[in-house]
Amino acid sequence: MASVIRRGTFMNKCPHHRPAPHQPSPAGPTPSSPPQSDFPLTHTGSGRIIPIMTFLPFRHISLTLTLAVIGGIVLPSRTHADDTERVRVLPEDTGAALVNPGMGWTLHYYSNVPTNYGSKLAPSDTIDFFPGLSTIYLRIPWCFLEPEEGRFNWALLDTPAQRWIDRGLRVAFRFTTSENWNRSGTPDWVVAAGAERVFYKFGEGPVPEGESPLWDPVFDDPVLIEKLDRFLEAAGRRYNGNPHVDFIDVGTFGMWGEGHTHMSSAVPESDLLRIQKLHIGLHLRHFPDTQLCISDDFVGHDRPGTDFPITEYALAHGVSLRDDSILVQPSPRQWYHAELAGHFWPTLPVILEHEHYGSSILRDAWKDGGQLLEAVEAYHASYLSIHWWPQEFYDKNKDLIQRINLRLGYRVLPTEITYPARIPIDSWFTVDWTWANRGVAPCLPGGFPAITVKDDQDGIVAVLVDENIDMARLQVAPPDQAPHSTHKSEFRIGHVAPTVQPGTYRVFISVGMRDGTPQIALPLSDGDGHHRYFIGDCQLY
Structure with a gap:
């Protein structure tokens, strides 16, 4: 008895994957081995049929099926009950x-100041070099989006957003009313309409009018709330x-x-909590x-x-938490609210x-960047910012980014799958599969596993x-x-x-x-371009 073992890494690419003609194994049987044709075998993706004994030091193999090798194709023997003739797949990350x-790196295209940090990018530059980038973050003052009451500058958001939406990525927003690099984040016309304001010196607090150009709105002023409500209503429609x-x-x-x-x-x-x-x-x-x-502030x-x-209050209403910002100061004050995040991340x-x-480096808070990965672990982060000029940040942190990508958000993959080598049409059969999430965060969007059977023209059967x-x-x-997490599923074809x-x-x-539409990328090879991943062949009869 032997088993069909297919490793999860295949070199040949779909949709027209087929084993290459059979080549002799480079390693012959040892004197104590059974004849070569009786060895348990594996398909390596290069077209060679290799004795699975090569892999025994790394994987425990259960033997369940006698094989025949015909023209380079591994065919199960027809001498046993079909559901006992199993293909076992051990996918590799x-x-x-x-x-x-619901996860990934977020680029600060606007970081309050409109020129930080997307202004150096050409319209065609969507920083495709940055692995794991999923979201373009547009944080911008209200005064730039509604410079006149009821007249909106949505192009400020939609123009950069569409550059990445066209690439299948997503966006995120923050609309602010208070800035210290500008007189305010609130439009002047709101004050002209009667809203109260407070002048201040940054870092010192309120001052009489005339001593500083900086001002905040009174954050619960009825006129402010009325105008802000209308702005958010317009934004909500979009x-x-x-x-x-x-x-x-x-x-x-x-x-x-x-x-x-x-x-x-x-x-x-x-007044803070109420406001x-x-x-x-x-x-x-x-x-x-x-x-x-x-x-978190x-x-x-x-x-x-x-x-x-x-x-x-936020948690009760489904409002999540972000930390603005970590690594402002050196350790041990590199962050304050990892434990607080424990209420949210599940x-x-x-x-x-x-x-x-750049500021973190100047304050000697960045060090070698390793604490950024520590923060991802401590907060169970789904998203992480690119809070700098993206090319420079990537060039100086490539290894760190790679290590973070193995943990940021969720990382779902099957670790073992078995299914019948021969499946009778219109009869029930079983698939056994084991799944794991190797990321730091739950797979919050959820998702259901699917088996898709295709013909040699890439048609869905x-x-x-x-x-x-x-x-x-x-x-x-x-x-x-x-x-x-191991499960047994029952299916029927035709x-x-x-x-x-x-x-x-x-x-x-x-x-x-639930309808089988793939939505989640898995860290597997041999994808079909639609988040389906080839794992082996089956015979329908």
Whole structure:
């Protein structure tokens, strides 16, 4: 008895993968071995049939099927019951960076200041060199988006956004009302309409008018709230529930949208919670179908702890957390709220923003960058910022970026799959598969595994989905400790229709919607360009 073993790495690319003509194995049998044709075999992807004994030091192999080798194609013996003739697949992680829903690197195209950090990019430059980039982050003051009441400058957002949407990527937003590099983030016409404001010196607090050009709106002023509500209503019509929008920050309260005023207008502590809830509520009203998040500075920029009324309120309303920012200061003050993130990451995506890369280096907070990976682990981050000129950041941190990509967000893959080598048409058969999530965050979008059977013209013959297996339920763990989850699924091909002809077909695996539409990239080779991955052949009869 022997088994068909197919490794997860195939060199030949779909859609027309076929084994090359048989070549002799470079290693003959040892004196104690059975005859060569009786060895358990594996397909390496190069077309060679190699004794599986080569791999025994690394994998335990169960023997279940006698093989015949005919013209370079491995065929199962017909002497046993079909469901006992099993193909066993041991996929291997390719190490590739993944671009998936609800995770990835976010490029600060606008970082409050419109020239930071996308202004050096040509219109055609979508930084395709950066592995794992998924989201373009546009953080911009309200005053630039509505310079006149009711007249909007949406091109400021839509023009850069479409450059990446055309490439299949996504965007995220923050609209701010308070800036220290500009007189304000709030349009002047809001004040002209009667809204109150507070002048301040940055880092010192409120001052009389005339002593500083900088001003904050009174964040609960009725005129401000009315005008802001109308702006967010207009933004919501465009971006709420938009499939290209990953998340929107609640950014209309506090300096740079971070939810604090200790360096500007110094809102009294007694008013903070009420006003913060007011601004969260405005966003919930106009973006009910979009993931929202607040800065960790809503609780205080350096206030440690895990339980705060404002984060409890946010969590209760499905609003997630981002840290603005880590690595501003050297260790041990490199971040403050990893434990706070523990309330959010099991059910909501946590977003990490590091300090402007150049500033972090100048303060000696960056070091070798290793603490950025430590932060990804500590926060169980789904997203991580590129908070600098992207080419320079990439060039100086390539190895770090690669290591982060193996952990950032979720990293779902099958570690073992077995299925029948011969499958009777219109009869039940089983697939046994083991899954793991090697990322730091849960697969929050969820996804269901599917087997897709194709013919040699890449035509889809059968799509088989197990809706009882949701990747969102896979547990996460420290590196190299991801727990495995094993399942048995029952499927049937060709029941009623479509018509299925007997023959040899190719088997692909994917994760996605309940209807079998693939949505999640897996770290596997031999993809078909649609997130389906070739794992072997089967014979339908």
